[in-house]
Amino acid sequence: MSEDQLLYALALQHVPNIGDIMAKRLIAYCGSAEAVLKEKRQNLLKIDNVGAITLKHLFETEHLKAAEAELKFIQEENIKVSYFESEDYPEKLKHCIDAPILLFETGNINLKQQHLISIVGTRKITTSGMAFCEQLVEELAVFDPVIVSGFAYGTDITAHKAALKNKLQTIGCLAHGLNQIYPKVHKKYMAEVEQNGGFFTDFWSTDAFDRNNFLKRNRIIAGLSEATIVIESAEKGGSLVTADIANSYNRDVFAVPGRTTDMQSTGCNNLIKQQRAHMLTTPLDVPYILNWQLEEASKPVIQKQLFIELDDTEKLIYHYLKNEDKQQLDMIAINCNLPIFKVASILLNMELKGVVRPLPGKFFELI
Template structure:
């Protein structure tokens, strides 16, 4: 991509009322960002979903002026740009309808490794949460995953530091431009992160700092990852938003369970209870459920308990799955003549007993 192409892409990104979804629609229709900016309004209005308000500011000269300023910042700071139609754009993020049309990258990020997982959670992480996060990353290090997080307080920085300690690549997804860092106290970790990966953002250097940016940033965290792991979370929090986004992208989500009396476990427990996340009780659940394989040997498997007592409904589901290989929850409920909410609860109990296991794609099978 040459500089002139980049200016047009930046200019389109700068237009009010045109987000990433609309921008992609316009580019796909016209062929390029340059073609969009030079197209007649009457022709653009023929595109489905495009109205007068959407393109009201499209042809203002200020967008190109601001794009040229941002390009100078990019060049002066040796920032790499990742365009959504280019080969260097994160492959998994390409499949997300609201993925950014342009990402800015610093450091030595390499996304060729498909074992990319995001680790998120509360900013008020407990000592138990820190220990679990560090043990998780240390255990997974043999699989050489890329560790993604948001470079924020608590869980995020714990994950980044553990990744660096275990010589893994780590990526910080930021809610602001690459001309600053938040929180400022984490500036001391920037060099280590950039030497072991780097930073990604879709915000310009001129973007105003806004807490709503964190929610927008979360789609990048979830989108570039194969799976999202929630370590700890209160009943409400940004990590739950990330988990919901990951689910909407049909990605796997894991949550670490905790005691019902622990405030920082409420969010994780709810994700598991609502069948929005796999129960993560041991680090080896991750490679097992994601079907990661080592070159030397396969990862340890979860063994079924012997002589497990099953209640009548559990036996019905067990016998059905035994004869049908693997199946989705809704289909199990239909064929076993049981309500979906009850099947969801039964499958969770059977999973805890080691009788069934969840699979990617919301499938279940007998162990």
């Protein structure tokens, strides 16, 4: 993206009443952000859902002046900028209608051929929630996922620290410009995060710090990833907003269940009860439901035993697959009358025993 192209894209991003969805519509019609800002008003009014209110501030000169100042900041701070139509823009985020037209980045982020999962939850994470989050990241490390979160208190920073501990990439999605950090106490983690991932935001250095920014940035957390995992949440909270956004993007959502008397489990329990999330009781539920495949070289060597001991549920699945040749995870659960999360764990045990193997498309077959 050339300097001029970035300048005009920044200017368009600065215009009030024009959000990311409208900006993309205008760019699609005109061909570029520069063409939008130079197009005649009467021509733009021909576009569906574009009216006088949308265009009210479009041609004001202050937008280019503001863009010039922000471009200077970007260049001085060596910030990488990804345009929504460019190849380096995160692939999964490209498919989100309200994804930002410009994404600002620092660090050493590499998203090529990587699994991305978002981990979110309450800022008042409990000891057990923290332990589950750490165990989750540790057991998923063999799949080398990128851990995405919001760099906030509680669940967010627990997920980032767990990723760093397990030498995984981690991405903090910020609710402010890259000229500051919130909370300030997390500044001590910035360098390590940037060495092993980095930060994304669509906010400018001049944007005011506002609570609503956190809700806006949640679409990036949900959009970057193939799945969003809610560790703990009260009845209401930002992590539930992220889960709703992920569902709207047709992404998988997982929630960790808790006791009905625990306030910090209410939100997760409701997600599961309302069938808006998979129940997550063991970390390995994630790769089974998402159908992650380990590289052959990294798989444990399994010596098939002559006589393998199976428990009753394993025998049930074994005999079902023996008759079906191969079958999908969901169908195994339905026909064996077992919960999906339980079948996922059982199949893992059976794989480790050398009885079954996973196939593409969430299929499994006997060995």
